[in-house]
Amino acid sequence: MKLDFEKPITKIEEKIEELRKMSEESGMDLSKEIEIFEHQSHEYKKELYENLKPSQKLQIARHPNRPNFLDYINLITTDFVEMHGDREGTDDRAIIGGVAKIGDKPVMIVGTVKGKSTKENLVYNFGMPQPEGYRKALRLFEHANRFGLPIVTLIDTPGAYPGIKAEEHGQGIAIAVNLKEMAKLDVPIVAIITGEGCSGGALGLAVANKVLVLEHAYYTVISPEGCASILWRDAAKASEAAEALKITGPDLLKYNIIDGIVKEPLGGAHYDYEAMGEELKKEILNALDEYKDMSAQQLKDDRYSKFRRMGVFNS
Amino acid sequence: MTLKDWFETRKEEQIAARPIDPKIDDNIGKLWVKCFNCNAQLPRKELEHHMMVCPQCGYHFRINARTRIAQLFDEGTFEEYFSNISPADPLEFFDTESYTERQQKAKEKTNLNDAVITGIGKVEGEEIACAIMDFEYMGGSMGSVVGEKVTRIIEEALAKKLPVVTITASGGARMQESALSLMQMAKTSCAVAKLNEAKLLYINILTDPTYGGVTASFGTIGDIIIAEQGARIGFAGRRVIEQTIRQKLPADFQTAEYLMKHGQLDMITKRSELKSTLAKILRLHKH
Ligand SMILES: [Zn+2]
Numbered sequence: 001m002k003l004d005f006e007k008p009i010t011k012i013e014e015k016i017e018e019l020r021k022m023s024e025e026s027g028m029d030l031s032k033e034i035e036i037f038e039h040q041s042h043e044y045k046k047e048l049y050e051n052l053k054p055s056q057k058l059q060i061a062r063h064p065n066r067p068n069f070l071d072y073i074n075l076i077t078t079d080f081v082e083m084h085g086d087r088e089g090t091d092d093r094a095i096i097g098g099v100a101k102i103g104d105k106p107v108m109i110v111g112t113v114k115g116k117s118t119k120e121n122l123v124y125n126f127g128m129p130q131p132e133g134y135r136k137a138l139r140l141f142e143h144a145n146r147f148g149l150p151i152v153t154l155i156d157t158p159g160a161y162p163g164i165k166a167e168e169h170g171q172g173i174a175i176a177v178n179l180k181e182m183a184k185l186d187v188p189i190v191a192i193i194t195g196e197g198c199s200g201g202a203l204g205l206a207v208a209n210k211v212l213v214l215e216h217a218y219y220t221v222i223s224p225e226g227c228a229s230i231l232w233r234d235a236a237k238a239s240e241a242a243e244a245l246k247i248t249g250p251d252l253l254k255y256n257i258i259d260g261i262v263k264e265p266l267g268g269a270h271y272d273y274e275a276m277g278e279e280l281k282k283e284i285l286n287a288l289d290e291y292k293d294m295s296a297q298q299l300k301d302d303r304y305s306k307f308r309r310m311g312v313f314n315s
Numbered sequence: 316m317t318l319k320d321w322f323e324t325r326k327e328e329q330i331a332a333r334p335i336d337p338k339i340d341d342n343i344g345k346l347w348v349k350c351f352n353c354n355a356q357l358p359r360k361e362l363e364h365h366m367m368v369c370p371q372c373g374y375h376f377r378i379n380a381r382t383r384i385a386q387l388f389d390e391g392t393f394e395e396y397f398s399n400i401s402p403a404d405p406l407e408f409f410d411t412e413s414y415t416e417r418q419q420k421a422k423e424k425t426n427l428n429d430a431v432i433t434g435i436g437k438v439e440g441e442e443i444a445c446a447i448m449d450f451e452y453m454g455g456s457m458g459s460v461v462g463e464k465v466t467r468i469i470e471e472a473l474a475k476k477l478p479v480v481t482i483t484a485s486g487g488a489r490m491q492e493s494a495l496s497l498m499q500m501a502k503t504s505c506a507v508a509k510l511n512e513a514k515l516l517y518i519n520i521l522t523d524p525t526y527g528g529v530t531a532s533f534g535t536i537g538d539i540i541i542a543e544q545g546a547r548i549g550f551a552g553r554r555v556i557e558q559t560i561r562q563k564l565p566a567d568f569q570t571a572e573y574l575m576k577h578g579q580l581d582m583i584t585k586r587s588e589l590k591s592t593l594a595k596i597l598r599l600h601k602h
Contacts, residue, residue: 160531162551162559167569168577172530172550179504180536184512199488200500200531200550207501221488221497221528226555231410231490245493246406255405257494307505308466310498311459312405315397 003059006267009048012041045266052216054248055239058224060216061195065270067277068127069096069111069154072194075277076284077102077109083140092133094125094161095205097140099149103285108144110137110205111154114195127196128161131174134204138178144187150288151189153205158223160201175204182207183303186296190287192262192280193217194269209303210287211257214280215264218247219257256310350374366586375545375586377523379425380432380449383482387590393436393445397467401428402460408491417491421452429460430485433468435477439594441601443480444472450484450524457528458489462499465533469506478516478597483534487527487552500532507536516600520589521548521571521580539581539596542571543589548579 002010016037023030052060060066073080077100085091097110112129115121137153144151160171182189191208197219213219222230224242229235246252249261262283265272291299348357352374362369366386367376378386384393408414422428430452435444446465448455465481472479489496510517519537523546530550542548549569557564567573571583584592 160550162556164556164560164564164568167549167551167556168574168579170535170577170579172527173535173579175531175550176500176504176534176536179501179532180508180511183505183508199497200528203497203500204531207505219494219497221493222490227490233411241410244406244408244410245490247493252494255495257498304505304509307498307501310502311463311495312403312492313400313459313463314403315400 001064003056003063005048005052005056005059009041009045012037012044016041042266049267053239054218054242054245055224057216057248058218058242060268060270061218063268063270064116066156066195067269067273068116068156069113069194071273072111072154072277072280073100073109075273076281077107080109083143084136086132086136086139088132088135090130090132090136092125092130092136093123094127094129094157095133095137097137102152102281102288105285105288106149107152107288108140108149109152109154110140111194112157112202112205114156125161127157128159129157129201129204130161130163130166131169131171134160134174134178137205138181141178141182141185145185148187150187150291151185151208152284152288153189153191153208155191155193155197155202155205156195156217157198157201158196159198160204172200175200178204179207183307184300186299188288188291188294188299189303190284192284193219193258194280198223207303207307209291209299209306210259212260212262212283212287213249213252213258214262214269214276215249216268217249218242219252220245220247255312348376351376368586373544373585375523375543377450377484379451380427380447380482383447383522384432384434384436386586387482387593388436388438389440393434395432395434396471397433397464398428400460400464402458404491405459405495406491406493408493410491414491417453425449425452427452429464430455430457431461431464433464435468435471435475438480438590438597441594441597442477443597444468444475444477445480445482447482448484448529450486453489454487455483455485455529456487456489456496457485457499457532458492458496459499461489462496462502465499465503466506469503469510472515473509473513476513476515478518478600479510480518480520480593481533481537482520482522483525483529484522485525485527485529485534487529496528500528503533504536507533516597518593518596520593522546524548526550526552540579541589541592542574542580542583544571544583544585546571548574 019030019034080100082098100109112127113124114127115124189208190210191206193213224238225235228237228241252258265275269276350369353372355371367378404414431448433446517537519540521542525548547569
């Protein structure tokens, strides 16, 4: 599926295809012309994708073919053993986790899962966890803590689920408890926003020593649509809100919200799963390497001081 | 219909009649105040004498942080901390109005620098560090200043080995500070983790309304959670939930009473009993 702002690329690609056909049918050597067009196409793409507006990045972050957590499990880990359930009656499928190896490092990996079809989304609830999901995640974090396993979280969620049961079962409390308990863990934590990092629902898995976002992912306190409907009283003003909220990698770096940006294949992760997986795996292993000699106290202090510094005010 | 059923229905009707989002401004500066719940016309003086609780039906009016402090602390014991911290506009946020204009208006309306007052004072002689939120300042939203002041008063309590009490009234995150606002949830919660490790008592008092980012951070990770009677408390707003699930919500949805029934609170307390309840809990943890 091509996005609307990608239409010009489709045109160039059609042109190249046309030349190829012509060359085949007529036996003329058009390789020079094709090469020129291909070069142009590549340059055009680079220019386009490096200068996307926040609202366009948003479309890539939400692309239905974007790799989801299950894809990343396949792409970056081996020997994944899923650990189900919160031990209190529920196995929320919007958050999945377990032990696995990244490279030769055993880790605890936990992430939110978005489906790629309506059927899948019924199972994974569009990546919107219930309180039980956050409680399952905490159970897994505490397991990792007991056995000295570093924690890796991959986050792609439009937010925690807003529903009746979610409120009855303490959605806010479940997230808050995770924030507080993640602060106490003795093991390194690396969190990566792979797509949508929306509000407390994302943060509930992201109190980490290192927080990275993928190039076209976004991280925000509220969805641009939600923000637009409250502040502008008009959900159609979402692209203005996306600009104003400063939700993309470079802005997040500028305000010290994140520690780095993971490069995506040209056009976005969905154009090349393998390359995306390689890059992400490399970044995770680099990050884990940074923490391998830190003591439990140093890791906790590192996490505390990182979040302690956040915020801008006058005094 | 049995008599008991009749009473139950009556009760439900009464709860249903309670306004979901009363506008406190409607009553400001008037000598006579209309009760949002029972419509009684009440002389302001009498209402104030009753701690802004309707003497006829028990409806708890929203009160601001200064009034709360006056009601809760022993006279003259509250010392304010960190009052010099004021908001910036790091994102140069502009929606239909600039963030700086909104800050200016809120300051004029409340005479506060931001949506929380922090300090140390005594409740029936028991010393506590306290953060009191003010809903009148931009809907009690949490931005960098709220996060910083709450964190600082917790750090002050860690240094002085004091229990910490928060009194929240908040619509949630301060959107105009975007991710910086979101990170205040992490910052304050990490500070609470230190209270746990130091085994210092941490109490949350939730008042009307407490929502969003405050509910999902420092506001609800207390060792004891108290809600004031009639408070509405939630993670997601009522409208967002209705739009998502496309069904009508029960009238008592997200009331303190509703949450208590679902095991989310330790207790519900009337405003008139808040001080003595708090003091009792503080004393029980001192040994
Ligand atoms: Zn009344």
